[in-house]
Amino acid sequence: MSAHDQLLVVIDPVARRSDGESVRIAKDVLCGGSEAKICLPEGPEEFARALARRGSRRPVVIGDDRTLLRAVSLLHRDRWLGDGALSMVPVGPAVDLAHSLGVPRSAVAAARAVLDGVVRRLDLLVDESDGVVLGDLSIPAVAGPGSGANGASVWNACRSLVRTLVRPVPPTVVRTHRLRVEADGVLLSDLDHLVEAVTVRTGGGRAEVTVRASASGDPLIAKALTVTVSGPDFRYRADTLITGPVRTRTWTLRPGAWGLTLPSAATTSGG
Numbered sequence: 001m002s003a004h005d006q007l008l009v010v011i012d013p014v015a016r017r018s019d020g021e022s023v024r025i026a027k028d029v030l031c032g033g034s035e036a037k038i039c040l041p042e043g044p045e046e047f048a049r050a051l052a053r054r055g056s057r058r059p060v061v062i063g064d065d066r067t068l069l070r071a072v073s074l075l076h077r078d079r080w081l082g083d084g085a086l087s088m089v090p091v092g093p094a095v096d097l098a099h100s101l102g103v104p105r106s107a108v109a110a111a112r113a114v115l116d117g118v119v120r121r122l123d124l125l126v127d128e129s130d131g132v133v134l135g136d137l138s139i140p141a142v143a144g145p146g147s148g149a150n151g152a153s154v155w156n157a158c159r160s161l162v163r164t165l166v167r168p169v170p171p172t173v174v175r176t177h178r179l180r181v182e183a184d185g186v187l188l189s190d191l192d193h194l195v196e197a198v199t200v201r202t203g204g205g206r207a208e209v210t211v212r213a214s215a216s217g218d219p220l221i222a223k224a225l226t227v228t229v230s231g232p233d234f235r236y237r238a239d240t241l242i243t244g245p246v247r248t249r250t251w252t253l254r255p256g257a258w259g260l261t262l263p264s265a266a267t268t269s270g271g
Helices: 013-018 020-033 044-052 065-077 096-100 107-116 150-166
Strands: 006-011 035-039 058-063 085-090 118-127 136-139 180-183 186-189 194-201 207-213 220-224 226-238 241-262
Touching: 006 013, 006 020, 006 044, 013 020, 013 058, 013 065, 020 035, 020 058, 020 107, 044 065, 058 065, 065 085, 065 096, 065 118, 065 241, 085 096, 085 107, 107 241, 180 207, 180 220, 186 207, 186 220
Parallel strands: 006 035, 006 058, 058 085, 085 241
Antiparallel strands: 118 241, 136 194, 136 226, 180 186, 180 226, 194 207, 207 220, 226 241
């Protein structure tokens, strides 16, 4: 078989525990169409060692969004992303990020894309500590789908519903922050202005920066390659992870910095 057909398949332990049947199906498809070496790490250290010993094999991860983010982070620090491409079969409790990047939700469709798909180059946000962001980041660190806060959110919603039945709901209090936001050196907001939220989204070769001020009006939107946020201790949500508190952070967009194997145009409708 060619080098393209030689795979290193790293299966996250959470995926094995949460949906063993999808893992088995994905393994069958991958092993049926390639020479696949299967790795079953039991924790982050073994996961990292497995990827580090990939040799010339194409890395494939089976897991959820956190698995994808962990793999990209490790391969970025290994300075491999610019030359190779990662493949993924999404299995686990949270796969919205992978799906937003174009990976099919179905284990069968995703495994077939590993074998027959094409590599798409994607943008990457990298901070000064070598942390990576594949999709979006937000300040404050708003919990979203797959963040592990869903159960609490449902419970809080139920309690809120009960409260509305017995007494009026008080007005929503919006927390504000004093943040200095710069996009490619251009000041968008300074510490003397209150900010409700800052979001940064990748895609299109530029990061889209949105600043929502506490005063009424349209949000301020800018495109940039470098975004710096500073101010009193703040937390931010990057993809599935919440980080902080920090007082300053700079993210630099690297267009087309990493490759992800996705279904070709001919097979996209099947995913």
